[in-house]
Amino acid sequence: MERMIIDMDEVIADPMGDMIQWYRKEYGKDVDYDKMKVGSWLAGFPSEHQAIVSERLHSVGFFRNLPLIEGCVPVIEGINDKYELFIVSAATEFPNSLKEKLDWLLEHFPFLNWRQLVLCGDKRMIVGDHMIDDHARNLIHFPGQKYLFNTPHNVDVTGYKRISNWEEAAEIFL
Amino acid sequence: MERMIIDMDEVIADPMGDMIQWYRKEYGKDVDYDKMKVGSWLAGFPSEHQAIVSERLHSVGFFRNLPLIEGCVPVIEGINDKYELFIVSAATEFPNSLKEKLDWLLEHFPFLNWRQLVLCGDKRMIVGDHMIDDHARNLIHFPGQKYLFNTPHNVDVTGYKRISNWEEAAEIFL
Numbered sequence: 001m002e003r004m005i006i007d008m009d010e011v012i013a014d015p016m017g018d019m020i021q022w023y024r025k026e027y028g029k030d031v032d033y034d035k036m037k038v039g040s041w042l043a044g045f046p047s048e049h050q051a052i053v054s055e056r057l058h059s060v061g062f063f064r065n066l067p068l069i070e071g072c073v074p075v076i077e078g079i080n081d082k083y084e085l086f087i088v089s090a091a092t093e094f095p096n097s098l099k100e101k102l103d104w105l106l107e108h109f110p111f112l113n114w115r116q117l118v119l120c121g122d123k124r125m126i127v128g129d130h131m132i133d134d135h136a137r138n139l140i141h142f143p144g145q146k147y148l149f150n151t152p153h154n155v156d157v158t159g160y161k162r163i164s165n166w167e168e169a170a171e172i173f174l
Numbered sequence: 175m176e177r178m179i180i181d182m183d184e185v186i187a188d189p190m191g192d193m194i195q196w197y198r199k200e201y202g203k204d205v206d207y208d209k210m211k212v213g214s215w216l217a218g219f220p221s222e223h224q225a226i227v228s229e230r231l232h233s234v235g236f237f238r239n240l241p242l243i244e245g246c247v248p249v250i251e252g253i254n255d256k257y258e259l260f261i262v263s264a265a266t267e268f269p270n271s272l273k274e275k276l277d278w279l280l281e282h283f284p285f286l287n288w289r290q291l292v293l294c295g296d297k298r299m300i301v302g303d304h305m306i307d308d309h310a311r312n313l314i315h316f317p318g319q320k321y322l323f324n325t326p327h328n329v330d331v332t333g334y335k336r337i338s339n340w341e342e343a344a345e346i347f348l
Contacts, residue, residue: 003299005299086296086299088299092276092288092289092291092293093288093289095273095276095277095288096273098272098273098276098293099269099270099272099273102266102269102272103269113295114266114267114269114295115266115267115295115296116295116296117266117294117295118292118293118294118295118299119266119272119292119293119294120291120292120293120294121287121288121289121290121291121292122260122289122290125177125179125260125262125292125300125301125302126299126300126301127299127300127301128299
């Protein structure tokens with residue numbers, strides 16, 4: 001069975017979408033997607049509100065209540081039947097997120113178990129046959145097939161196969 | 175720089191020692207080290223108290239307050255200077271332990287940072303040049319040099335280089 005490594009944030013969970021929706025509601029303003037191209041969706045928020053956005057990102061409950069990226073659940077279920085699947089999330093920067101990510105994953109993907117989650121800070125020690133991630137910095141060290149999952153902060157990144165959405169992922173892997 | 179993977183429980187943190195001390199105080203009884211040889215220190219506790227021991231293991235605060243394995247801090251500091259070091263702990267079975275393990279690590283090893291901790295359920299996707307662990311099941315898939323760290327539950331395990339204590343680890347790696 002080939003091993004598949006799938007990222008969490010911006011790939012199956014949607015912290016950016018949740019933050020944008022909250023920001024529009026709180027401040028009546030939109031984000032600047034162009035500014036995200038430096039490699040971080042946080043950069044899309046006006047500089048005067050960076051601190052409050054970062055504070056919310058670190059707060060208790062934020063990662064527990066995130067929406068799903070559209071269409072991922074049935075495709076992940078199919079991948080889980082066909083591959084040795086691990087969900088690998090760079091999470092130790094956010095201490096409150098650790099248990100919340102585990103609880104969130106087991107709620108939305110009841111066919112997965114605790115053995116399939118990896119919470120780390122750096123992904124350079126992870127190996128497998130396929131890896132789907134939204135950050136080139138996580139893919140760069142990976143020895144297997146690398147897939148960059150489309151999101152506004154990586155539109156300018158070149159040199160990787162891309163996956164636009166979970167429908168496309170199903171076509172590739174299922 | 176070679177990559178070093180070091181386990182947490184029974185290697186740098188001492189949940190078994192903490193539980194034995196608590197058990198002696200609460201029940202005035204000793205554990206049976208011989209029974210641990212099945213591969214788990216929990217098996218050393220009398221069957222009538224397995225449930226209460228397991229409950230304490232899952233409780234809030236247990237992993238936050240663990241004692242250190244003797245002599246590990248200065249050796250880990252030396253290893254951290256000489257190797258690319260990651261502390262990799264099979265922790266997702268214990269949801270409350272996740273943040274506690276991060277806080278514990280950064281308290282006792284202030285020269286480490288959140289990027290160096292990996293919390294997982296299974297270690298088969300971890301690669302590096304050296305791995306120190308007390309469980310053969312974690313070492314078996316590892317492609318680099320494997321070292322079994324001595325503890326009562328692994329005394330009967332054969333086929334691995336062994337490390338008796340952190341003084342010996344210093345001789346090997348520093």
